[in-house]
Amino acid sequence: MSDAPMGTKEPFIRISKRTSIGKCRAWSIRIIALLLSLIVSGLIIYAIVRMSPVKVYVSMFEGAFGTTRRAWITVRDTMMLLCIGVGLAPAFRMRFWNIGAEGQILAGGIAAAACMIYFGAVLSGPALILVMVITSIAAGAVWGLIPAVFKARWGTNETLFTLMMNYVAIQLTGYCVSLWENPFGSNSVGIINQQTKAGWLPSMFGQSYGLNVVIVLALAIGMYIYMKYSKHGYEIAVVGSSENTARYAGINVRRVYLRTMAISGAVCGIAGFLAVSGASHTISTSTAGGRGFTAIIVAWLAKFNTIVMIMISLLLVFLEKGAVEIASRYNLNAYASSIITGIILFFILGSEFFINYRIRFRSGKKEKEVAAE
Amino acid sequence: MNTNCAVRMENINKTFGEVRANDGVNMEIRHGEILSLLGENGSGKTTLMNMLAGIYFPDDGQIFVEGREVFIRSPKDAIDLGIGMVHQHFKLVDVFTAAENIVLGMPGKVQLDRKQLSAEILEISEKYGFDIDPDKKIYDMSVSEKQTVEIIKVLYRGARILILDEPTAVLTPQETEKLFSVMRSMKEDGKSVVIITHKLHEVMAVSDRVAVLRKGEYIGDVATSGTSPLQLTEMMVGKAVSLNIDRPEPKDRVERISVQNLSVRDVEGIRKLQDVSFTAYGGEILGIAGISGCGQKELLEAIAGLQRAEHGSHIAYTDKNGEVHELIGKTPLEIEKLGVALSFVPEDRLGMGLVSDMDITDNMLLRSYQRGRGFFANRRYPRSVASEVVSELDVATPGLNTPVRELSGGNVQKVLVGREIALHPTVLMTAYAVRGLDINTSYTIYNLLTEQKMKGVAVIYVGEDLDVLLELCDRILVLCGGQVSGILDGRSATKEGVGLMMTQLGGDIHE
CATH class of the missing domain: 1.10.3470 (ABC transporter involved in vitamin B12 uptake, BtuC)
Structure with a gap:
C-alpha cells in the first residue's frame, strides 16, 4: 500500500446514521451534553469576568x-x-x-x-x-x-x-x-x-x-x-x-x-x-x-x-x-448572559446529532466508537 | 497478482446497525468483461458496489484497483480511480441540459465551451452507440434518455469500470436491448461493466460472468456460458425454486366491475384515457399491458375514486347481491361506505400506499382507522393484522414498531399487499406489484394473487413483464396511448402479439 496513488489513508472521521438507539442512551447523551455545556460556559465566564462559575450558576438559579x-x-x-x-x-x-x-x-x-x-x-x-x-x-x-x-x-x-x-x-x-x-x-x-x-x-x-x-x-x-x-x-x-x-x-x-x-x-x-x-x-x-x-x-x-x-x-x-x-x-452586559444561553442551547441541539449519528475515528485496525458509546 | 483484475475486493464487511449487509465478501472484476452481480433484494449487491463508488466505506477489508490497495473515501476518489456508478435513482438536475449535467462538478474554466462539450459528448455517443441530444433539458427526457445521460456522465469522467445498478428496471424491452448493445461495445473498448440485476434472462443475455450474493455473503461466481437460470436461482435463493406460475382455470366468474367509455384528462388537460371499456370478473385475473405511462395509473386511480373522469364515463360495480353501483364521481371514502371492498396496491408504494415514517401497525391502521364511531383509533385490530401479515408473508422486520421506510423494497411490498388482502376485497387492483422485487417475493405475490382469484376476487394486474402477464393472467387488456388496443385470452396470446398491440392500436394489421 506504499505507492498507492491516492486515498492512501482511511478517512479520519466517519459518520454513519444510527438505525436505532435505546431511550436510556439517548437521554444519557442529552444529559452529558447539558453538563458539558455548563462546563464550557463556566470556563468562558471565568475567562472573561474571572468569576466563579458556580456562583454564577447559583445566581441564575436564584434569579429563576x-x-x-x-x-x-x-x-x-x-x-x-x-x-x-x-x-x-x-x-x-x-x-x-x-x-x-x-x-x-x-x-x-x-x-x-x-x-x-x-x-x-x-x-x-x-x-x-x-x-x-x-x-x-x-x-x-x-x-x-x-x-x-x-x-x-x-x-x-x-x-x-x-x-x-x-x-x-x-x-x-x-x-x-x-x-x-x-x-x-x-x-x-x-x-x-x-x-x-x-x-x-x-x-x-x-x-x-x-x-x-x-x-x-x-x-x-x-x-x-x-x-x-x-x-x-x-x-x-x-x-x-x-x-x-x-x-x-x-x-x-x-x-x-x-x-x-x-x-x-x-x-x-x-x-x-x-x-x-x-x-x-x-x-x-x-x-x-x-x-x-x-x-x-x-x-x-x-x-x-x-x-x-x-x-x-x-x-x-x-x-x-x-x-x-x-x-x-454582576453588572454584566446583557449579551454576556445571552452567550451562556446560546452555549447551552447549542449543546442541547448538538446532542441530537450524536443521537442520530455515530462517529468513528480512524485508529489502527480496531475502530473505537467514541462520543456516543 | 492477477493482472487481469481491474478491481479486487478482499474480505469486505459492512454493517448497518444490526444488519450485516456484506459479510467477508471476496470478489473481483476483470478487464473487459460484463459481470452480472446477482442476488435477491437486501443481499448486499448495491452496498458492495457503493463501497467501490465511494458512497460507503467498508468496516473491514481491502480494495485493490489495478493491483494496488486503495481507500475510496468519496465519489471523487472513485472517479479518479476510473470507477463510475450509475445509481438506480438518477441524480440529475432537472432544469439543466444533458450537457450541463454531464459537465457538472468537473473542474474547468469559468466560461463553458458548449460547442466543444457537445462535440465531446457526441463523440462518446458515437463510439458506444448512444442516442442523445446534448442540449435537451432533463425534464423533457424519458427515463431511458436520463439513464443515457447518467452513463455518458461517468464515461465523460474517464471511467474504465462502470457499475450499473438495476439499469433495466425502468426500461422497455426495446430500450433494454439497446442498452445491452451499448454495454457490449463498452466491453469491446476494454472497459469493465458490472450490472446489478435480479432478472435471470438478462443475466444470461448480456454477461460473461455471474457473481452471486446471498444475505450479504459471496456465494460464488460462474461463467455465464456454463450455467443455467435454474442453477443461478438456486445459488441466489439457496434452494431449488420452481419458475412456473400456477394458473388454475377460473370458476364461477361473476361480473364485478364494468367500465364504460372511461375518459380521463390530467391536471394539464392532456388526455390520458379515451373511451376505455371493459369488464372485470370475480374469479379471474385481468392483466393490463402497455408501454409505461399510457394510462394504467389513471385507469386504476379512476376506479379507486382518486381520479376525476370526464362526462359520459361510467364505472359500474356489481355487489354480491347483484346490486349495481356507479363509482364515478365518488370519493374513496364514499366508495368504501357503499360496501365496495376495493383493494388497491398503487405503483408508488411509500408515497401513496403506505406512510413511510409509520410502523407496520400504524400502516395497517390506514385502511381501518375510520371504522367505529369512537373518537379514538382502535389499534388492536391493526396490530393483529400486522402480526398476521408479518408471519404469513415472512416479512423480514425487527418488529411491528419498525418504520416501514427502514424495510427493504420487497418487505415494504409484502406489508402493502398483505394489508390490502386482509381487507377481504371483492376487487383487488395491483400496479407493478413485483417491480424491483426478487424472485422469491415475486412468486409469493403471484401466488397470493392467484389465491385471491380462486376465492372469487376480481384481480386486476397491471404489469410490465410480458412473460409474467402471459403466464399469470386469464385475460389481458392491452392499452395503447390511453385507448384499449384489444383484449386477449391469456392462454392463447403470444408475446409478439401483445407487443404489437402495445405499440399500435389493434396491432393486427395483417389479419
Whole structure:
C-alpha cells in the first residue's frame, strides 16, 4: 500500500446514521451534553469576568427560583410558552409550518381584553370568564383558519401567510390600544378593571397563577392524547407524511388542514387569553412578546411531543430568567448572559446529532466508537 | 497478482446497525468483461458496489484497483480511480441540459465551451452507440434518455469500470436491448461493466460472468456460458425454486366491475384515457399491458375514486347481491361506505400506499382507522393484522414498531399487499406489484394473487413483464396511448402479439 496513488489513508472521521438507539442512551447523551455545556460556559465566564462559575450558576438559579414570587413568575412564563408550543404541535406534525402563533395569541388577547372592557360591568364573574374563553378561542381559530383556507383552496405557502398574519394582528392590536387608551393620552390600555378585577382569572391554591398551570397542563396532556390516540391525530400524521397517501386512504385532506389549523389557532388563542386574563391584565402590541417564535424552538426540540415540551419550556424560561439575573447582579452586559444561553442551547441541539449519528475515528485496525458509546 | 483484475475486493464487511449487509465478501472484476452481480433484494449487491463508488466505506477489508490497495473515501476518489456508478435513482438536475449535467462538478474554466462539450459528448455517443441530444433539458427526457445521460456522465469522467445498478428496471424491452448493445461495445473498448440485476434472462443475455450474493455473503461466481437460470436461482435463493406460475382455470366468474367509455384528462388537460371499456370478473385475473405511462395509473386511480373522469364515463360495480353501483364521481371514502371492498396496491408504494415514517401497525391502521364511531383509533385490530401479515408473508422486520421506510423494497411490498388482502376485497387492483422485487417475493405475490382469484376476487394486474402477464393472467387488456388496443385470452396470446398491440392500436394489421 506504499505507492498507492491516492486515498492512501482511511478517512479520519466517519459518520454513519444510527438505525436505532435505546431511550436510556439517548437521554444519557442529552444529559452529558447539558453538563458539558455548563462546563464550557463556566470556563468562558471565568475567562472573561474571572468569576466563579458556580456562583454564577447559583445566581441564575436564584434569579429563576430564588423567592416564591420569582418561582411563580417562572412557572407562569413556562406555562405561557408551553401553551403556545402545545398549539403549534398539531400544525407542525401536519408539516403545516405555522409561524403565526404571535398573531393568533394577539387575536385571542384582543378578544379577551374586549370582553373585559365591554362586558366587565355587565356579566357576573364566571360568565364573563366563560365568554372571554370562548371569544379568545374563536378569535385564535379564525386567525389560524385564514391561512389554512388559502392553502387548502389555492395552495398558498403557509409559512409566508402565517408570518404576514402576525403583522396584521400587531396592527390590529395597535388600533385597539388607541381605541381603549386609559388614561387618555397614555398610549396604553393600562390595567383593565383594576378595581373590580372583572375578567381576571381567579387565584387557585392561594396563587394567582395556579389556574394557569391547571389549564395549560390539561391542554398539554389533552393534546398528547389527541395526537397519539385519536383518529384525528392519526389523520394529521398521515397528511403530514404524504398527501397522496392521505387521499388514497380516503382522508379529506382539505378538511384536515382546516380542522387542525383551527385547533392550533384556538390553543394559541387560549394562550392570548391567559396572557391577558391570567397574567398582565392588559393588552399591548408586545403581549405575545416573541414567544410565538420561541415556542417554535420548544415544539421542535420536543419533536412535537407535548409532554416533553413541559421540560423544554421550563428550561428556556429558566435560562432567560437566570440570564437577566446575572446581568443585573454582576453588572454584566446583557449579551454576556445571552452567550451562556446560546452555549447551552447549542449543546442541547448538538446532542441530537450524536443521537442520530455515530462517529468513528480512524485508529489502527480496531475502530473505537467514541462520543456516543 | 492477477493482472487481469481491474478491481479486487478482499474480505469486505459492512454493517448497518444490526444488519450485516456484506459479510467477508471476496470478489473481483476483470478487464473487459460484463459481470452480472446477482442476488435477491437486501443481499448486499448495491452496498458492495457503493463501497467501490465511494458512497460507503467498508468496516473491514481491502480494495485493490489495478493491483494496488486503495481507500475510496468519496465519489471523487472513485472517479479518479476510473470507477463510475450509475445509481438506480438518477441524480440529475432537472432544469439543466444533458450537457450541463454531464459537465457538472468537473473542474474547468469559468466560461463553458458548449460547442466543444457537445462535440465531446457526441463523440462518446458515437463510439458506444448512444442516442442523445446534448442540449435537451432533463425534464423533457424519458427515463431511458436520463439513464443515457447518467452513463455518458461517468464515461465523460474517464471511467474504465462502470457499475450499473438495476439499469433495466425502468426500461422497455426495446430500450433494454439497446442498452445491452451499448454495454457490449463498452466491453469491446476494454472497459469493465458490472450490472446489478435480479432478472435471470438478462443475466444470461448480456454477461460473461455471474457473481452471486446471498444475505450479504459471496456465494460464488460462474461463467455465464456454463450455467443455467435454474442453477443461478438456486445459488441466489439457496434452494431449488420452481419458475412456473400456477394458473388454475377460473370458476364461477361473476361480473364485478364494468367500465364504460372511461375518459380521463390530467391536471394539464392532456388526455390520458379515451373511451376505455371493459369488464372485470370475480374469479379471474385481468392483466393490463402497455408501454409505461399510457394510462394504467389513471385507469386504476379512476376506479379507486382518486381520479376525476370526464362526462359520459361510467364505472359500474356489481355487489354480491347483484346490486349495481356507479363509482364515478365518488370519493374513496364514499366508495368504501357503499360496501365496495376495493383493494388497491398503487405503483408508488411509500408515497401513496403506505406512510413511510409509520410502523407496520400504524400502516395497517390506514385502511381501518375510520371504522367505529369512537373518537379514538382502535389499534388492536391493526396490530393483529400486522402480526398476521408479518408471519404469513415472512416479512423480514425487527418488529411491528419498525418504520416501514427502514424495510427493504420487497418487505415494504409484502406489508402493502398483505394489508390490502386482509381487507377481504371483492376487487383487488395491483400496479407493478413485483417491480424491483426478487424472485422469491415475486412468486409469493403471484401466488397470493392467484389465491385471491380462486376465492372469487376480481384481480386486476397491471404489469410490465410480458412473460409474467402471459403466464399469470386469464385475460389481458392491452392499452395503447390511453385507448384499449384489444383484449386477449391469456392462454392463447403470444408475446409478439401483445407487443404489437402495445405499440399500435389493434396491432393486427395483417389479419
